Amino acid sequence: MTTTGASATSVRQRNLARVLTLLHLDGPRSRAALTEETGLNRSTIGDLVGELAALGLVEERAPDAARRAGRPSPVVVTSGSAVAIAAHPEIDALTLAAVTLDRSVIARVRIPWRDAPSPEVAAAAIAARIAQWRAGALADHRIVGVGVAVPGLVRTSDGVVRDAPHLRWRDAPLAALVQSAAGLPTTVGNDASLGARAEHLFGAARGHADVIYLNGGASGIGGGVIAHGTMLGGAGGYAGEFGQNRPGIEDASDRRAPGGVLEDEVGRARLLAALGASATDADDHALARALQTTSAPAARAERDRQRRILSTALANAVNVLNPSVVVLGGFLAALASSDLPGLTAAVRGQAMPACAESLDLRLASLADDRLLIGAAEAAFEPVLADPASAG
Incomplete structure (x- = not known):
């Protein structure tokens, strides 16, 4: 049977996604463990890990010498250099965080406001903080996208906030506003739904x-x-x-x-x-x-x-x-x-x-991180589905 170029690319995309998602959800693995858990052969795993490393999504580390038995296999971990920006606008403040693929929160800020802002003001505040972080705390990191957790009804297909009554937002194209202001792919979802996703994947x-x-x-x-x-x-x-x-x-x-x-x-x-x-x-x-x-x-x-x-x-x-x-x-x-x-x-x-x-x-x-991790997960989703898109 002949494999066409398109189908071979599709298979490789699925395998890259499979390996990265496994590391993201379940933590560090040796190449040997990845081979066993995926059913792929050793050379294929080595090739996939090499491509993910070149994309800046994983790193290889030396194995623990204390556990050496036979020939040790390098340990593959998700990279700390790829981050998602998570944002949670509430009626009293905007909380922002930079979250890595291993769910580490490496930067966080809470920006209080006296009155609930307009969607445009919130988008501008998110973009301004991202610009500050890019020039400082995240200068050596690559931001793959923004996830926004909103306390209201969100149309998931296009990130339009249909109704966030406490913020007084109605039919606000928040995903488009943030993407335009920050210049980054943006996903918007209901905050509690994103919290549910985080607790289901990683928490209680x-x-x-x-x-x-x-x-x-x-x-x-x-x-x-x-x-x-x-x-x-x-x-x-x-x-x-x-x-x-x-x-x-x-x-x-x-x-x-x-x-x-x-x-x-x-x-x-x-x-x-x-x-x-x-x-x-x-x-x-x-x-x-x-x-x-x-x-x-x-x-x-x-x-x-x-x-x-x-x-x-x-x-x-x-x-x-x-x-x-x-x-x-x-x-x-x-x-x-x-x-x-x-x-x-x-x-x-x-x-x-x-x-x-x-x-x-x-x-x-996940305590105070639950909504932020959920929002970051939404931002990471396209990269987890197609790691090559992060290149």
Whole structure:
């Protein structure tokens, strides 16, 4: 059988992608291990590794001498010189990070703003910080793209923000704005969906095929659903808006926002107000400590009220989607951490027994990096699919 030039190129592209993705997801491997895990022969692996190294995507290092048995094989690792820029605009600040293929965050900045900016202002701020990093901290790095995590509905096909209500963005062509301002390929996605992807690949949900992820931030509650190992996007890419569901509230005295949605009842601002703190007084780690240790009756009552409402919302989601793991991030992790076993029991008590019998509630393990790693993953996706495109 004769292999045409086009098909040979396609096979090589797939093999390059396979090796790079394996190193990206699972960490350093020797050439021997890559040969065994891919089923490719040694010379092909050597050739592929050489091309990936020439593209600046991997490096080879000497093996650990202490583990030498027979002829040692060089260890292949993803390169620290290729980075993605992750951006997360919120109503109170813009967070930016430079993330390497091994998920190391090598630069980070939080730029506060008094009022939610326009999409154009946000794009200009992202481009300005990238320019500063290029002249300084990232002078010796190659930026492969930008990933932006937005708290709102994003049309995944073209990166248009259909509606980010807290930012007051509607039908904003954010991907095009950032790409024009920064001169880099740009991918835009919903922040919670990107967080779900990060926790599924690298964090608390790693190894699980059916996952619900809920993220709580300054702009409300979003989420992501993974079914049989695949992220569910929906017809337009808008799936996972748990915060916009009408909550089931059994005790009328628990309701604070008549006719409101889940994020109107369960919110960071309400928790901080009950604790007597302002939005700038506490990050989510400090909020978790405060909720665990507070003796103030008003704060304890608000914490418990929100946990009751959240448990019902989670039970409804569990009944519909039957996940093995529910992961909570942001202020929802802070709310849950005061008594995670108690929240788990409350969810199981309201869900159908068969749907909840193997249920595990977990806190996001990537902490403050979860949305940034998810955004970076979106920026890396084209390179992982076609490593030669990074040349």
